[in-house]
Amino acid sequence: xxxxxVGNLPFTATEEEVRDMFAVHGQVDEVRxxxxxxxxxxxxxxFVKMAADAAQAAIRSLNGKNLGxxxxxxxxxxxxxxxxxxx
DNA sequence: CCTGAGCGT
Numbered sequence: 001x002x003x004x005x006v007g008n009l010p011f012t013a014t015e016e017e018v019r020d021m022f023a024v025h026g027q028v029d030e031v032r033x034x035x036x037x038x039x040x041x042x043x044x045x046x047f048v049k050m051a052a053d054a055a056q057a058a059i060r061s062l063n064g065k066n067l068g069x070x071x072x073x074x075x076x077x078x079x080x081x082x083x084x085x086x087x
Numbered sequence: 088c089c090t091g092a093g094c095g096t
Contacts, residue, residue, distance in 0.1 A: 003094090007093065008092085011090075034093095034096095037096095039089090041090085043091095044093080045092090045093065070091085077094055079094095080094080080095055081095085
């Protein structure tokens with residue numbers, strides 16, 4: 001499983017839009033669009049979890065894609081937090 | 088109502 005960082009999203013983008021877009025390249029395990037903590041509005045970025053091969057295919061295909069007049073930033077995400085690992 | 092660089096409870 002690979003975590004994908006999706007940035008530069010239009011504020012009008014939703015999770016199902018992103019999920020559907022990524023689902024074209026493979027099965028989407030999870031989609032999480034981050035919203036602003038204070039105002040509650042979309043921050044314009046999120047994360048997608050997919051299988052490694054599907055993730056790479058989606059990244060190579062969707063990175064730089066124009067959505068809503070903005071070029072998407074799609075890359076492998078970093079580790080969320082080194083603590084609280086249920087291992 | 089509103090905005091634009093960013094790696095998340």
